[in-house]
Amino acid sequence: MSLLAVDGIDAYYGESHILRGLSMAVEEGEICALLGRNGAGKTTTLRSVAGARPPDVRDGTVTFRGDDITQTATEDIAIRGVGLVPEERRVFPNLTVEENLHLSEVSRNASNTAGRDVGDLPETRPLSELYEAFPRLDERQNQLAGTLSGGEQQMLAIARALRQAPDLLMLDEPYEGLAPQIIDDVEDAIERINDEGTTILLIEQNAAAAISIADRCYIIDQGQVVFDGGAEELREDEETRKRYLGV
Amino acid sequence: MVDIAGILLTGLQQGAIFALLGLGLTIILGTMEFLNLAHGALYLIGAYMGLFIVREVSVQEGLLAGIAADPAAVGLGSSFLVALILTPILMFVIGVAMERFVARPLYDRTEVEQLLLTFGLALIIEELAREFVGSQPFSSYAPDKLLGFTVSGQADVPLVGLYPRWRFVVIGLTFLLIGLSYLIIERTDFGLIVKAGTRDSEMVRMLGIDITRSYALVFGVGAALAGLAGLVGGTIIDVAPGIGTNNALVPAFLTVVIGGAGSVVGAIAGGIILGMVAAVFQFQAPQWSQIVLFGFVAVFLLVRPGGLFGSVEVGE
Numbered sequence: 001m002s003l004l005a006v007d008g009i010d011a012y013y014g015e016s017h018i019l020r021g022l023s024m025a026v027e028e029g030e031i032c033a034l035l036g037r038n039g040a041g042k043t044t045t046l047r048s049v050a051g052a053r054p055p056d057v058r059d060g061t062v063t064f065r066g067d068d069i070t071q072t073a074t075e076d077i078a079i080r081g082v083g084l085v086p087e088e089r090r091v092f093p094n095l096t097v098e099e100n101l102h103l104s105e106v107s108r109n110a111s112n113t114a115g116r117d118v119g120d121l122p123e124t125r126p127l128s129e130l131y132e133a134f135p136r137l138d139e140r141q142n143q144l145a146g147t148l149s150g151g152e153q154q155m156l157a158i159a160r161a162l163r164q165a166p167d168l169l170m171l172d173e174p175y176e177g178l179a180p181q182i183i184d185d186v187e188d189a190i191e192r193i194n195d196e197g198t199t200i201l202l203i204e205q206n207a208a209a210a211i212s213i214a215d216r217c218y219i220i221d222q223g224q225v226v227f228d229g230g231a232e233e234l235r236e237d238e239e240t241r242k243r244y245l246g247v
Numbered sequence: 248m249v250d251i252a253g254i255l256l257t258g259l260q261q262g263a264i265f266a267l268l269g270l271g272l273t274i275i276l277g278t279m280e281f282l283n284l285a286h287g288a289l290y291l292i293g294a295y296m297g298l299f300i301v302r303e304v305s306v307q308e309g310l311l312a313g314i315a316a317d318p319a320a321v322g323l324g325s326s327f328l329v330a331l332i333l334t335p336i337l338m339f340v341i342g343v344a345m346e347r348f349v350a351r352p353l354y355d356r357t358e359v360e361q362l363l364l365t366f367g368l369a370l371i372i373e374e375l376a377r378e379f380v381g382s383q384p385f386s387s388y389a390p391d392k393l394l395g396f397t398v399s400g401q402a403d404v405p406l407v408g409l410y411p412r413w414r415f416v417v418i419g420l421t422f423l424l425i426g427l428s429y430l431i432i433e434r435t436d437f438g439l440i441v442k443a444g445t446r447d448s449e450m451v452r453m454l455g456i457d458i459t460r461s462y463a464l465v466f467g468v469g470a471a472l473a474g475l476a477g478l479v480g481g482t483i484i485d486v487a488p489g490i491g492t493n494n495a496l497v498p499a500f501l502t503v504v505i506g507g508a509g510s511v512v513g514a515i516a517g518g519i520i521l522g523m524v525a526a527v528f529q530f531q532a533p534q535w536s537q538i539v540l541f542g543f544v545a546v547f548l549l550v551r552p553g554g555l556f557g558s559v560e561v562g563e
Contacts, residue, residue: 050453079455090450092443094510103443106436107455116457164455 001066003028003199004049004082004168009060009070011041011048011223018044018055020223026168031190031200033214033231035207035245041223042203043087046172049201050084051077064168079107079118083166083198087173089157093146097137100145100156101127104163122165130159133189151182158189162198169193170201175209187213207245211235219244252407254526260414260483262522263421267476268495269502269514270428271469277445277509278458278465281350282358284365287496288372289470292341293334293477294486295376299323300330301388308381327390327482331420334478335471342470346463369491376488384487389413417479424475425515431468432511441465445509473499498525501544507554516555 002025011019018041026032036042048057049064051074062070069077078084092100105124106112113121131138134155140148145156154174161169171190175183183206191213194200204210211217217234219227221244227234234241241247272286298304303324312318323329349368353361390413391399398416401409432438440461443451451458473495480494502521506513524543528536548554 052449052453073452073457074449075452075455075457078453084453086450086453090447092446092450094442094446095439099439099442103439103451103454103456106439109436111436112456112460160454 002026003065004201005061005063006045006049007061007063009048009057009062011044011055011057013044013054013056018223019048021060022220022224023060024218024225024228026199026201027216028167028199029194029197030215031194031202031213033210033217034201034203034220035205035210035217036220037245038205040220042205042220043172044223045220046084046170046201046203049077049170050074050082076116076118078164079113079116079121081122081164081167083161083164083169085154085157085161085169085171085174087176089150089153091145091148091153091156091160093144096142096144097148097156098127098141100160101130101137101163104160107164125163125165127163130162133162133192134159150177151179151185154178154182154186155189158186158193162193166198168199168201170203172203173205174202175204175206183209207241207247250408253410254530255523256407256410256414256418257529258523258526259519260418260421260522261525262519263418263425264476264480264518265498265502265521266425266515266518267421267428267472267479268499269506269518270425270511271472271476272499273503273506273509273511273514274432274441274445274465275469276503278441278448279350279354279444279462280448281354282361282365283350283469284362284496285345285349285368285372286469286473286499287491287494288369289338289341289473289491290477290480290495290499291372291376291488291491293338293474294481294490295380295477296334296337296474297327297330297478297481298385298388298486300325300333301327301390302385304385306380308383309377309379311379312381327388327393330478331475334474338474339467339471341474342467343463345470346466350462350466369496373488373491382488384485386485387482388486389482413482417483421476421479424472428468428472429511429515437461437464442511445511498540501540503554504544505547505554507556510554510556513554513556 004026006022006024008021008023009019010021022045034042034045044055048055049062051072057070061068064082108121108124136152137155137159148156174186190200202210211231211234214231217231218225226244227240268290275281275283299322303320303322305319306312306315306321311321315321353364398412400412402412403409432441440451440456440458444458448458484494498521502514502517505520506517525536525540528539
């Protein structure tokens with residue numbers, strides 16, 4: 001059983017049909033990359049999995065650990081173990097680094113979980129562990145997140161998602177707008193997180209960077225999967241890369 | 248006696264009331280992206296609540312005059328302290344009910360629909376007040392004593408001169424309430440959710456937090472603050488059906504515009520700035536004071552479209 005299975009989903013933004021019967025799966029323990037041009041439907045796929053609305057998923061199913069989560073509320077999907085590092089990071093600029101990280105702890109409060117079908121919640125990942133992994137955040141615990149650099153905000157967005165101790169971590173364009181040196185740092189962080197047992201779904205426009213750390217890749221185009229195979233295979237398949245990714 | 252200290256004090260006192268109103272409006276606007284034009288009506292309810300708890304007044308018009316056992320003495324005639332405890336509790340309940348039955352069905356609708364419904368509700372509440380107690384203004388109900396201290400009359404304060412004692416109490420009380428709200432927002436998990444939610448409520452949900460559970464509480468707190476502003480306001484100005492719009496909704500709205508939508512600190516700063524500007528013109532050129540307020544806010548917006556601390560674009 002795949003950790004995440006997307007089976008023939010049709011997703012709409014208003015009346016525009018974005019995903020057309022898209023199917024894909026993420027296996028436990030791997031780094032899976034979802035590639036494609038701007039507007040191919042990558043972020044829509046990710047939002048569909050995360051239960052964010054819009055898009056409106058009208059057909060097909062999304063299953064996580066075998067449970068149908070197609071129409072499950074986004075907060076319920078998150079608390080069941082799907083962590084998200086969204087496009088443009090979306091850290092809370094008016095909260096400190098520590099407060100951003102504390103929100104995940106708040107999600108475990110009885111006032112938030114009572115009466116919800118959340119199963120057995122794992123312990124949140126200890127702050128000390130996250131600060132050890134991201135020393136820059138440790139130095140800036142009490143600084144407002146809005147004052148951090150782009151790279152630091154990206155680290156914070158990743159740490160915030162990891163605090164939930166998710167089984168699946170989805171990252172949407174984590175390298176966007178970052179300097180090459182910082183991209184290396186983020187790459188290292190993703191690989192380390194994966195080594196420690198978290199399954200990764202990575203969405204990237206920067207195909208080369210994504211292929212270099214992925215085990216397996218999907219390419220989507222016009223809302224459908226057009227390539228599904230190993231990262232090695234894609235690296236050697238220049239025609240497919242040129243045709244769908246332009247590299 | 249009109250001098251700078253007097254103007255500043257009056258500005259501070261008005262501004263603190265605006266800040267209380269703006270706080271409630273801004274947290275509701277920021278967390279739920281819901282613009283509540285009935286916010287002024289909550290102030291109105293608070294003011295009438297205070298009136299009938301603190302005084303026994305003679306009601307000559309309206310339904311209440313017909314059904315009251317003794318229309319010449321309607322009300323509890325209790326102490327201001329009782330009103331100070333009862334008003335926020337009752338207003339909190341009203342706010343929670345409002346979230347459930349008025350706001351919740353409208354979260355997914357357009358801003359225009361929200362504005363129409365909440366403005367309609369404000370008009371209904373104002374007309375209900377007219378129906379029940381008539382259009383007559385009731386004189387303000389500042390108490391003579393509070394906790395055993397004399398709070399009426401004038402105090403002779405160095406640098407300021409003679410200034411009404413009650414106004415000092417109002418300043419102290421409103422700042423205490425502002426401080427308390429600030430602590431709730433800054434120091435509690437509920438406050439953390441509200442603060443994060445004012446910037447990005449979807450992201451809060453994506454961290455596993457069911458933010459809709461906080462909505463009722465946010466509305467309740469916002470209504471309690473508006474009600475308290477009304478209770479305090481009614482000790483300074485006469486209570487009549489029109490004060491909800493003129494003395495509460497308009498300044499609350501301008502306060503949020505100056506401070507920036509969704510910003511707690513902005514509402515506090517914006518309220519005080521607005522109160523000061525209003526006070527200067529009330530003393531110097533009272534006939535201009537309303538126009539100048541709008542003019543001031545318009546110019547302010549040209550310079551800083553997002554307000555002092557704003558980042559949330561309304562209608563985004």
